[in-house]
Amino acid sequence: MSLTEVTIRSLAAVLAVLVLPLLVGQTEHKVMAHMQGRVGPMYAGGFHGWAQLIADGVKFVQKEDITPAAADRPLFRWAPAVALVPYMVAVAVLPIHPGLAAAEVPASLVFVLAAAGVGVLGTLMAGWGSANKYALVGAMRSVAQLLSYELPLILTVASVAMAAGTLSLGGVVQAWSPWWLLWQLPGALVFLVAALAELQRPPFDAPVADSEVVMGPWTEYTGLRFAFFLLAEYAGIVVMSTLFAVLFLGGWRGPAADHLGWLWTLAKAALVVLLILWARMSWPRMREDQLQRLAWTSLVPLALLQVALTAVGVVVTA
Template identity: 75%
Template sequence: MSWAEVVVRAVVVLVAFLVLPLVVGQAEHKVMAHMQGRLGPMYAGGFHGWAQLVADGVKFVQKEDVTPAAADRWVFKAAPAVALVPYLVALSVIPLGPSVVGAPVDAGALFVVAVAGVGVLGTLMAGWASANKYSLLGAMRSAAQLLSYELPLVLAVASVALAAGTLSLGGIVTEWSPWWLLWQLPGALVFLTAALAELQRPPFDMPVADSEIVFGAYTEYTGLRFAFFLLAEYAGIVVMSLLFAVLFLGGWRGPAPEVLGWLWTLGKGALVAVVVIWLRVSWPRLREDQLQRLAWGALVPTALAQVALTGVVVVATR
């Protein structure tokens, strides 16, 4: 691969990383506005509320960048970047089409899960460096949530990799067949639930529960630094939605995959993102004890059973 091709791929991935999370953010405004009758996102700017996202961006830019006097300044300022960058790295290895991928990696499934898990370090850094008890409590909740839900997430991915016989995301799509929608359905539900918890999305938003701990690890953040944490959340939705589409929905598989493959992947990922937004609107926040009970009492056993079933089927059919 020439240097020119590397630069082009890097620029394309960066542009996609900057655009897709904003599209998800705008979609969240619109979907929640329709579901809850919110007037602002429906009418801001005239045509179907197109200016809502622009207004939010201007608001964040205008806000003062405040660093608490007792904070660890360097860690406090670096935390938003640590939360955001891992999703950029993860997005670069998710294939949108047979040859549309930023950086092909043989063990892409393992790489994406491992890199995406690094993002929680940004939350931990923010909570510890803020010198705020609510921020620290939010960070500790994030750590407990990550430890609980990383295992079922990895097991769900392992089940698909075992079924396909490869850790390559491209290889998984190649081996995928429509009957996986039934066979791997329990693993898909485990993956989606664990991904929501990893992203700290409702109903798993206990680390940022505003009615309990103000806004968790992000309490002391203002302006663009706070906006970067929001962007990291939307970037996480993009990464997990596309990964779900590749693992469980066949990625670019569909009519004319060589030409329209990347559109199929993006379309399937968009449907998953809408489900993520819908769950935010529909489900109340869980308690911490309910969170842990769901992870260890339901998701982990289900994921282990799915891996065992996959192993039996693979041995019996090969």
């Protein structure tokens, strides 16, 4: 691969992680507004208020960047970047078309999981570095949530890797067949729930529960640093939705995949995004004890069952 091609692919990955999360954010605002019957601002940019998110971005830029006097300044200031950059790295290896990814990594499945798991360090840094009790409580909740839901997430991904016989995301798509929709269905459900918890999205948003801990680890943040945390959340939605589409929905597989494969991948990921947004508007926040109970008494056993079913299927079809 030439240096020029590497540069183009790297720029494409950066643009994707900056543009796609903004589109997800705009979609969330509009979908939530219509589902709840409160359409909100509809004038920015003209048609349907399409530029409202841009206006919000300009507002964040204009806000003062405040660092609390008692804060650990290096941790406080670097936390938003640590939360966002891992998702930028993960996007780089997600294949959206045959042979099309910003970076070709042999064990790309492991790479994406490792990169996505680093993002929680940004939340922990923000909570610890803020010198705020609400921020620290939110950070501890976030870490406990990650430890609980990382296990079922990895087990379901291991099941798919076992079925495909590879740790390459491109290889998973090549090995995928429609009957996986039934064979891997329990794992797909576990993955979706665990991904919601990893992203701290409702109903698993206890770490940033405004009615309990103000805004959790984000409490002391203002301006662009706060906006970076929001961007990291939406970037995480993009990564997890695309990963779900690749693992369980066949990625670019579909009619005219050689030419329209990228469109199939994005369309499937968009459906998963809408499902994640729908969950926010439909389910109340879970308590911490309910959240932990769901992980250890329901998701982990179901994920282990999926691994067992996959092992049996692999042996029978060998």
